[in-house]
Amino acid sequence: MTRYGDIRRAKELTDALEKLRAWEDKTVKEKRALYKAQRGSSVRVKVNRTKGYVESFQLVGRIYLPVKLLSDSQTGSNATTLANTVREAVQADGRTVAVGFTLPTGGVLLDNMTGYRPARLSLTDRGAEVADSKSRITDLEYKRYDNKSVSSPFGSKNTGGETYAAAVAEISDIAAIKAFAQQEGNRVAFIPEVI
Known part of the structure; x- marks a missing residue:
C-alpha cells in the first residue's frame, strides 16, 4: 500500500x-x-604528482609497484595545505618511496602489472555552502558545499609485512589526520588495494 x-x-x-x-x-x-x-567559482584542487612506488599489502614478498605520488611542490594555498597533509600522512614510516629508492634485499620492482590499484588515503575538506544548489538535472533544491578532495596511494611500511588494517589504524592515529577529521563536515576515507 x-x-x-x-x-x-x-x-x-x-x-x-x-x-x-x-x-x-x-x-x-x-x-x-x-x-x-x-x-561557478568553485575550483578543483589540482595537485602535482611524481613517480614513485608502494609495497603491496597482498602480494607475498617485498613487491613494489609503480604509482603516482603527491609531489612536495604544490601550488595554491588550499591545494598546498590539503595535499601536504595527505602526502605527509602516507609517507610516514616509508609507506611510499620515490623512484631510485634502495630496494631491500629480496625486493622486486614489478613495473608492468595490469589491473593493480593501490590502497589510497583520501581527505575531503568541506567548504562553504554553495548558494546556487539546484540540481542541473531535475531543478530541485539540495544542499551542496564547495568541497576539496585530495588522495594518494600508500603501501606497507618500510619494514615490510604490515597489514592493510594496521596501516589504516596507524595513519588514522596521526595527529594531523585526527585534527582534520574533527573539523565539521570533513571526511577521511581509506580505499583498499586491488590486485
Whole structure:
C-alpha cells in the first residue's frame, strides 16, 4: 500500500522525471557546459604528482609497484595545505618511496602489472555552502558545499609485512589526520588495494 504523502508528490516527481529524461537526451558537450556553469567559482584542487612506488599489502614478498605520488611542490594555498597533509600522512614510516629508492634485499620492482590499484588515503575538506544548489538535472533544491578532495596511494611500511588494517589504524592515529577529521563536515576515507 502506498501512503497518501507519496501520492501527493506524484506531480512533483513526474516533473522531475520529465526533466531527467530531457537531461538524458542532451549530448555530452551540453551536459559538460551545464556542469561548468553550475560549478561557478568553485575550483578543483589540482595537485602535482611524481613517480614513485608502494609495497603491496597482498602480494607475498617485498613487491613494489609503480604509482603516482603527491609531489612536495604544490601550488595554491588550499591545494598546498590539503595535499601536504595527505602526502605527509602516507609517507610516514616509508609507506611510499620515490623512484631510485634502495630496494631491500629480496625486493622486486614489478613495473608492468595490469589491473593493480593501490590502497589510497583520501581527505575531503568541506567548504562553504554553495548558494546556487539546484540540481542541473531535475531543478530541485539540495544542499551542496564547495568541497576539496585530495588522495594518494600508500603501501606497507618500510619494514615490510604490515597489514592493510594496521596501516589504516596507524595513519588514522596521526595527529594531523585526527585534527582534520574533527573539523565539521570533513571526511577521511581509506580505499583498499586491488590486485
